[in-house]
Amino acid sequence: MKTKYYALFRQCSAVFTDLAMIMDNPLVNLKHRRILLGITGGIAAYKAAELTRRFQDHGADVRVIMTRSATEFITPLTMQALSKHPVHLDLLNPDTESVMGHIELARWADLILIAPASANFLARFASGHGDDLLTTVCLAAECPVAIAPAMNQAMWAKTVTQTNRNTLLARGAHILGPDEGLQACGEIGAGRLMAVDDLILRSSELFSTGTLQGKTVVITAGPTREAIDPVRFISNHSSGKQGYALAEAASNAGAEVILVSGPTHLDVPERVHRIDVISAIDMHDAVQNVIDRADIFIGVAAVADYRPKLAANQKIKKDQNGHQSLLLEFVENPDIIKAVATRPNRPFTVGFAAETQRLETYARQKLVDKQLDMVVANNVGDTSIGFNADVNAITIVTNHTSQVLPLMSKRALSERLIELIAAQISHQG
DSSP states (O other), X not given: OHHHHHHHHHHHHHHHHHHHHHHHOTXXXXXXXXXEEEEOSSGXXXXXXXXXXHHXXXXXXXXXXXOTTGXXXXXXXXXXXXXXXXXXXXXXXXXXXXXXXXXXXHHHOSEEEEEEEOHHHHHHHHTTOOSSHHHHHHHHOOSOEEEEEOOOXXXXXXXXXXXXXXXHHHTTOEXXXXXEEEOTTSOEEEEEOOXXXXXXXXXXXXXXXXXXXXXXXXXXXXXOOEEEETTEEXXXXXXXXXXXXXXXXXXXXXXXXXXXXXXXOOOOOTTEEEEEOOSHHHXXXXXXXXXXXXXXXXXXXXXXXXXXXXXXXXXXXXXXXXXXXXXXXEEEOOOHHHHHHTSTTOOEEEEEEEESSOHHHHHHHHHHHTTOSEEEEEETTSTTSSTTOSEEEEEEEOSSOEEEEEXXXXXXXXXXXXXXXXXXXXXXX
């Protein structure tokens, strides 16, 4: 009996320690992260309610998938009220398939966390099953998948369970826990769900790779505006979402990030220094002012190729009859990315190519013409993944390789791209 009380005391102490650590730790950054929480059947399912609130306290957006057995332990209504989103239960639900089916859920998420994960889930996922919503979403996911097991200590210790765990680890899943201690059945051992605040910390760490630690990254993002007169300008449909997502991913990888941004309505990511500009000339000058500090330059901005030769000082008015013919003469803007790529001791230079056809052909041509290290091409002719979308699909071209990253959230895609850039730099070094 004393052993059980001592174990319980240690668990309570650990909870307070973890809570203090996570609230004081500046490395916990889940702001705007999209967390897809999977809940399976087990007594620890009740902790998913607290886990949801903790994620939200740190700025994350949480959506929930529950298995049918999970609903025996905690109600979907509870999780819907806490997450502020409908809870997803069924693989083939006509009400959700038309809005956000299993593929859309997988693309939406920055992280899928199954907590608690039962022994049954581990076995089914390790075997490649996809006969319910949760396993299907995990199979379709391009984002990280983290699994927090919770089960009786004897079940966790079984050889088959450990084999399933090792299989999932080998396939790239992240296994969080389990903890040791007093279990609901009264036994003591490994199998408890990892403490909620520890799950928050570990989830945050999955976004902090450290692969660009000590590097300085300069990124351009958004559109430019080229003035016609004081009230009119020429621009494009760029939202800046991809550039901002890359800035956040680079920061999470440990880099110092300078974001040179055209006009957008986006919030600057945490720990990122933003320089606001308007025109292509402004962006060129801002980049030149900071490029000597850069180890990596990523030109994501949709920079106007041309600008009006002369911008009127006053608003251009129609004549008294309400008519006005307007003839504009254009001149070429400076090529920002080429100016960076041709510098002595230039940084690793990545260009973006917004194309509507023949993505790889035009990307490789840009790679050669502008002497770049990498070109990322995306099809802006597809409005579902174009300038203002939250998802994207890209083709990455280097001197010796070509790789397609399939449709996923711009945040998840950015993290994959930062990993590839870090790998290229490491290989060159």
